[in-house]
Amino acid sequence: MLKMEHVDVFLDSDNGKRQVLKDINLTLEQKKIYVMTGPNGGGKSTIAKVIMGMVIPSGGKISLDHTDITGMNITERARAGIGYAFQTPPRFKGLTVRDMLELSARGNEIDPCSIMYDVGLCAQDYLDRDINTTFSGGELKRVEIAGLLARQLKVAIFDEPEAGIDLWSFQRLIETFDRMNRKSDAIMIIISHQERILRLADQVILVKDGEIAEITGQEKILEEISLLDSRCECKKNCIKGGNENVDCDR
Ligand SMILES: Nc1ncnc2c1ncn2[C@@H]1O[C@H](COP(=O)(O)OP(=O)(O)OP(=O)(O)O)[C@@H](O)[C@H]1O
Numbered sequence: 001m002l003k004m005e006h007v008d009v010f011l012d013s014d015n016g017k018r019q020v021l022k023d024i025n026l027t028l029e030q031k032k033i034y035v036m037t038g039p040n041g042g043g044k045s046t047i048a049k050v051i052m053g054m055v056i057p058s059g060g061k062i063s064l065d066h067t068d069i070t071g072m073n074i075t076e077r078a079r080a081g082i083g084y085a086f087q088t089p090p091r092f093k094g095l096t097v098r099d100m101l102e103l104s105a106r107g108n109e110i111d112p113c114s115i116m117y118d119v120g121l122c123a124q125d126y127l128d129r130d131i132n133t134t135f136s137g138g139e140l141k142r143v144e145i146a147g148l149l150a151r152q153l154k155v156a157i158f159d160e161p162e163a164g165i166d167l168w169s170f171q172r173l174i175e176t177f178d179r180m181n182r183k184s185d186a187i188m189i190i191i192s193h194q195e196r197i198l199r200l201a202d203q204v205i206l207v208k209d210g211e212i213a214e215i216t217g218q219e220k221i222l223e224e225i226s227l228l229d230s231r232c233e234c235k236k237n238c239i240k241g242g243n244e245n246v247d248c249d250r
C-alpha cells in the first residue's frame with residue numbers, strides 16, 4: 001500500500017515560492033490501476049515526482065507498505081520498487097535498448113523481445129540501438145515504458161504514456177497495461193487524458209489546482225466526458241447550422 005498524508009509542495013516561481021501541491025492525501029492499494037487526470041498544470045506530474053523522490057515535499061509523509069519512505073532519495077525508492085516513466089523521457093548516450101532493459105531487470109529473467117513487442121517496437125530493429133538523439137519522441141517514450149515493464153515493481157507510474165504514440169502502438173499499450181495488472185501485484189498509476197485509459201481504472205483521481213478534487217469510479221468521469229460531447233454537439237449545431245456530420249474540434 002502506498003500512502004501520502006498531508007503532502008505539501010512549494011516550488012520556486014518568478015514571484016518567490018508557489019504552492020504547487022496542497023494537502024495531498026492518497027491511499028493506493030496493490031493490484032489496482034489508478035488513472036490520474038485533470039487540467040494541465042494541475043499537479044499530476046508533481047505528485048508522481050514526489051512519489052519517486054524527485055521533488056521534496058515541504059510537509060507530509062509518504063509510506064510504502066507501512067515503511068516511511070519520506071526521507072529516501074530516488075535511488076533508494078527505485079530499490080524499494082518504485083518506477084516512473086517520464087512524461088518527456090531522457091536520452092541515455094552510450095546505452096543500448098538491450099543494456100537498458102537488462103539494467104532495469106536487475107538480474108531478473110526477462111524476455112527483451114516480448115517486452116519490445118508489448119510496446120510496439122520490433123526487437124530486431126531496436127534492441128541493439130543506442131538510446132540517443134536519433135530516436136523519435138514516440139520511440140523514446142515506448143523504450144522508456146519498456147524499461148518499466150522489465151522491472152518487478154511495487155509501484156509503476158506512467159506519465160502520459162499515450163503522448164506521441166501512434167494508434168496501433170496505443171492499442172497494444174492498453175493491452176499491455178491490462179496484462180501487467182493481471183500478472184503483477186503492482187500499484188499502477190497512469191497519468192492520462194485518454195478515455196480508453198480511463199476505462200482501465202479501478203479508480204480515477206482528479207487533480208486540479210494542486211489538490212485532489214475527486215477520487216471516483218471511471219463511470220462518473222466517463223459520464224462527464226459524454227456530457228462534454230453533448231455540449232460539443234450543441235456547438236456544432238450553432239456553427240454549422242445543424243449539420244451533425246462535421247468533425248467536433250473540442
Ligand atoms: N520545477 C518547477 N518549478 C516551478 N514550478 C513548477 C516546476 N514544475 C512544475 N511546476 C509548476 O507546478 C504546477 C504543476 O505542474 P505539473 O507538471 O505537476 O502539472 P501536470 O498536472 O502534470 O500538467 P500537464 O497535464 O500539463 O502535464 C504547474 O503550474 C507548473 O508550472
Ligand SMILES: [Mg+2]
Binds near residue numbers: 046
Ligand atoms: Mg504532467
